[in-house]
Amino acid sequence: MVKRVLLIGGGAVALVGVCFGGTAISYFRTSANYVSESVQNAVPIEFQIDRARQMIADLEPQVRRNRHVIAKEEAELEHLGKRIESADARAEKDKENLLRLNADLTSGDDVFRYAGRSYSRDQVKADLANRFKRYKTGESTIESLQRVYDARSRGLEAAREKLDGLIAAQRQLVVEVENLEAQRQMVDAAKTSATYHFDDSKLGRVKELIADLQIRLDTERKMVDAEVYTPGEIPLDEVAPEDVVDQVSEYFGLGKPKSAALVQQ
Template sequence: MLFFGKKILIGAAVLATLGTFVFGRDVVSYMKTAGNSVREAVKSEVPVDFEVERARKMVEDLVPDIRRCMHVIAEQQVDVETLQQEMHDSELAMKQQKEAMFTLRSDLESNDTEFVYASRTYSKDDIRNDLAQRFDRFKVASETLKRNQQILKAREKALDANREKLENMLSSKMDLEVQIEQLEARLKSVQAAETVSNLQIDNSQLTRAKGLIRDLNKQLDVKEKLLDAEGKFTGLIPVDTKVEEKRDVVKQMDEYFKLKSGDKVVAQ
């Protein structure tokens, strides 16, 4: 294998050297043009029905991409719904905390020194410390909610974009399938027309056939003439037929020599 690879490299180098010697600096241009010509020649020899089938296969190959896009959309939908639920729960908790904070604040501003919550007694310092912690947590939760709202908008935007992408892919796939069906219909029509146009008749064979038919017509004409002529002599009354009379040589001689009946004929 290594030896074979070396032979290919050496052959390519020899061809490049010869090409440079013949074409000079334009060898690259000539090689590119020749390569393009070869590709176009090979492509022109590929049957159209094969190319149509290849186009159909390319459209079918879109299915995995469509399914991947659908999977991504499903994951994004789950993420969006989960974040929406988390934000909803967070908003409810923050609402409860806000109500609790304002209750503690109201108690802190009162003149009372002790407060009872859930059967336990708390001082103003306890209320103040608890309110401070609640307030700090509320601010963190509020900032987290704001960030989650931004994240949710971004995810919803990405989800909408992927949905639009999926719709375009499905629509494009359907359009391509229709176009391929139309191509196949046109191909069948063209193939039918080609089949008719390729039915070429041999001119010499056509000429011989015409000549044979002409000769047969002539032969039939002759036969008809013969039958017609024979019909005139067979089975008909011979009205026009005359019997040839016997020649009267003596009479003819008498008339010629002006002889009368009883004259003695003497040769002079």
């Protein structure tokens, strides 16, 4: 069934391509890209950030493998370096022996004595030839080993730089992802602040009640004032005497006030 649907779908696409040419193909490609972009935009940002974190974490096995390769190469290069050093020391010793035999042969003697044994001139000469051949072979081997050592050293240094770059890029990605996470939290906080509404209906009712109480109290106060003062009646209460200032000054021995002195003048 699925195979039949795919065949029908493929045939339909081919038929549209034949009928409408490149325009139809362009429409299909644009639609596919639009759908892909829409699906990607529909994925939550938090999920995408977690996905980025996982992709960064997936780099760790590659880092460990590269570290293992580098460590192994370092060990092999160390072994190769010791091998070259040993070959150099041996070649130096062989060179000393060659020069000794060569010096003996140039002396003109016919019999030579080494380590308690006697050798003829021809024997020493043959031995010198063999030693010289081995020395040149050993010297060539050392040169080859040195070239290998140098090449592998350059490769090792390049691998180290590549690993350092990978680790630095990984750390930078971690920082960038954390920055994205901080920005996401800020955006979420801003959205929460923008969409959060306080229920201030109770507060409004309390304010309205307080205003009503204030009006009632003001009304009652005015009514009390109105009851105290009755228009049309003659006030029977005694008013303050006009010379009260003079009385107070005289009582406390303050002398005549300036106002009284001015009146007398």
